[in-house]
Amino acid sequence: MSQVVTVRRRALEASEERAQQLRRAFAESGTLVVNIISSPGSGKTTLLEATVTRLAAGHRCAVIEGDLATERDADRIRALGVPAHQILTGGACHLDARQIEAALGVTPLLPADLLFIENVGNLICPTTYDLGEDFKVAVLSVAEGDDKPFKYPAIFARAAITIISKIDLLPYLPFNLSVVEEQLRALNPGGVILRVSAATGVGLDTWCDLLTERLGKKRLASAPV
Amino acid sequence: MSQVVTVRRRALEASEERAQQLRRAFAESGTLVVNIISSPGSGKTTLLEATVTRLAAGHRCAVIEGDLATERDADRIRALGVPAHQILTGGACHLDARQIEAALGVTPLLPADLLFIENVGNLICPTTYDLGEDFKVAVLSVAEGDDKPFKYPAIFARAAITIISKIDLLPYLPFNLSVVEEQLRALNPGGVILRVSAATGVGLDTWCDLLTERLGKKRLASAPV
Numbered sequence: 001m002s003q004v005v006t007v008r009r010r011a012l013e014a015s016e017e018r019a020q021q022l023r024r025a026f027a028e029s030g031t032l033v034v035n036i037i038s039s040p041g042s043g044k045t046t047l048l049e050a051t052v053t054r055l056a057a058g059h060r061c062a063v064i065e066g067d068l069a070t071e072r073d074a075d076r077i078r079a080l081g082v083p084a085h086q087i088l089t090g091g092a093c094h095l096d097a098r099q100i101e102a103a104l105g106v107t108p109l110l111p112a113d114l115l116f117i118e119n120v121g122n123l124i125c126p127t128t129y130d131l132g133e134d135f136k137v138a139v140l141s142v143a144e145g146d147d148k149p150f151k152y153p154a155i156f157a158r159a160a161i162t163i164i165s166k167i168d169l170l171p172y173l174p175f176n177l178s179v180v181e182e183q184l185r186a187l188n189p190g191g192v193i194l195r196v197s198a199a200t201g202v203g204l205d206t207w208c209d210l211l212t213e214r215l216g217k218k219r220l221a222s223a224p225v
Numbered sequence: 226m227s228q229v230v231t232v233r234r235r236a237l238e239a240s241e242e243r244a245q246q247l248r249r250a251f252a253e254s255g256t257l258v259v260n261i262i263s264s265p266g267s268g269k270t271t272l273l274e275a276t277v278t279r280l281a282a283g284h285r286c287a288v289i290e291g292d293l294a295t296e297r298d299a300d301r302i303r304a305l306g307v308p309a310h311q312i313l314t315g316g317a318c319h320l321d322a323r324q325i326e327a328a329l330g331v332t333p334l335l336p337a338d339l340l341f342i343e344n345v346g347n348l349i350c351p352t353t354y355d356l357g358e359d360f361k362v363a364v365l366s367v368a369e370g371d372d373k374p375f376k377y378p379a380i381f382a383r384a385a386i387t388i389i390s391k392i393d394l395l396p397y398l399p400f401n402l403s404v405v406e407e408q409l410r411a412l413n414p415g416g417v418i419l420r421v422s423a424a425t426g427v428g429l430d431t432w433c434d435l436l437t438e439r440l441g442k443k444r445l446a447s448a449p450v
Contacts, residue, residue: 039264040348040377041369068349070375091379093318093349121377122349123265124293124318143368143394144266150295152265152346154316169368172397 015129018097022132025104026115027222032215033115035131037155038139040121043165043198045073047139048116050198052082054208055114059215062109066095066120073118083109094126095119113215123148127155134218135160142166142175149183157187161194163207168197240354243322247357251340252447257440258340260356262380263364265346268390268423270298272364273341275423277307279433280339284440287334291320291345298343308334319351320344338440348373352380359443360385367391367400374408382412386419388432393422 026033036044045065052061063084065073074086085107087099095117104110117133119126127136138159140148143166149156156162162184164177177195184193192210196203251258261269270290277286288309290298299311310332312324325342329335342358344351352361363384365373368391374381381387387409389402402420409418417435421428 039266039346039369040373041264041366067376069378070372072372072376091349091353093347120349121264122318122347124316124345124347125350128316141266141368143366143391144264147295147297148265151292151297153294166368169394169397172394 015097018101019130019132022097022100025110026132026134027218029111030219030222031110031112031115032211032218033117033131033133034211035117035119035126035133035136036139037119037123037126037136037159038121039123039141039144042121042139042141042144044118044121044139045076046198047163047165047196048118049076049080050201050204051116051208051211052077052080054204055211056080056082059113059212060111062112062115064095064100064103064109064115064117066099066118068092068120083107083112085109089120093120093122093124094129095131096129097131100131114211123152123155127158134214138162139165140180142169142173142177146174146176146180149180149187153187156184156191159188159191161192161210162188163194163196163203165196165198167195167202168200240322243326244355244357247322247325250335251357251359252443254336255444255447256335256337256340257436257443258342258356258358259436260342260344260351260358260361261364262344262348262351262361262384263346264348264366264369267346267364267366267369269343269346269364270301271423272388272390272421273343274301274305275426275429276341276433276436277302277305279429280436281305281307284338284437285336287337287340289320289325289328289334289340289342291324291343293317293345308332308337310334314345318345318347318349319354320356321354322356325356339436348377348380352383359439363387364390365405367394367398367402371399371401371405374405374412378412381409381416384413384416386417386435387413388419388421388428390421390423392420392427393425 063077065086071086074084077084085103136159288302291312296311299309302309310328361384
């Protein structure tokens, strides 16, 4: 078994090195990169549609979509005039740095101010993969139930921002916002929690302001003295 | 790499052999075993609560719950007087046959007429793992969107039954039932599709009748001539 472990460790190291190369490339191009992770159907693509619609006037946006099958999500983003690349994983349950590097080689997404990576719909496996992003964003729809942070702790502990999505559905669901926010604060005291509805627009200004603020900070940090 | 492939193949063969052993044990005890797979928050546990509440009067029910963390789901089933075992996977994204075997050794769940295995919330990874079940059931909540079968085709192609859950939420969501059912029929022409709301009770009788009918058929098939 030790040979298996060695091979796995080498693969992991190669993947981490590739993620660091991507991070350097994104620093050079001044691109803020956001890795968005959630269950299937939490509303990642709808959130991205609303986000790029708001930001595209003042910023160059680009999107990488990850799915097992169908070009559907990339098509939705392209329909808004924003460049998008669809990664089809076949059966694989998460994106990795190699796929991001390959996507950037195929579709001219850079230079961009903001690059959004919508990961495969999966609250577990994408958690530990570094894609060279600035930070991870977890999305949790109120339709998924208020017990989820403690049941899937790893992603909510690592995400710099958790978006509680579809809050327009709250009147029809047994979902206690304060219970969820308490779990999120316990798992991730430094994390930001946003309540968002892409359907009504609630929370979108705060989310977009946060993105442009973080882009500004990244540019400032990498500016020559 | 060939040694890695060999070790992996051996592990897979061992897992498949273990699943077949479980299948023989379930045939001997006359237990119908249902492996329930879905995204986090599609309503698997709520469906199971409603199911065992209806079936427990005439049938011995038992439940195995799979989660990354928390005993919460098993506690919900036990509160109904039905024996349940909680498997905590730590970070692992699916259940395997070894864990089912171990669970049966720890908690006296057999003999039972119906054993429900609620897999880890994940629409991808549990798909290819045989737990010795009679069949897989996929659950898709209407809150997850009507593009999901074609985006996650493997599970919907393999599930003997797909339950479209939370249909009481349809008035508040852009979800086209006939679009989803068309995708499901394309992926899985022999599969059964049920529309269910555990909140209102719609579809639960049909679901429970289907389970007892399949239990009857299994018993008949294994009865001595």
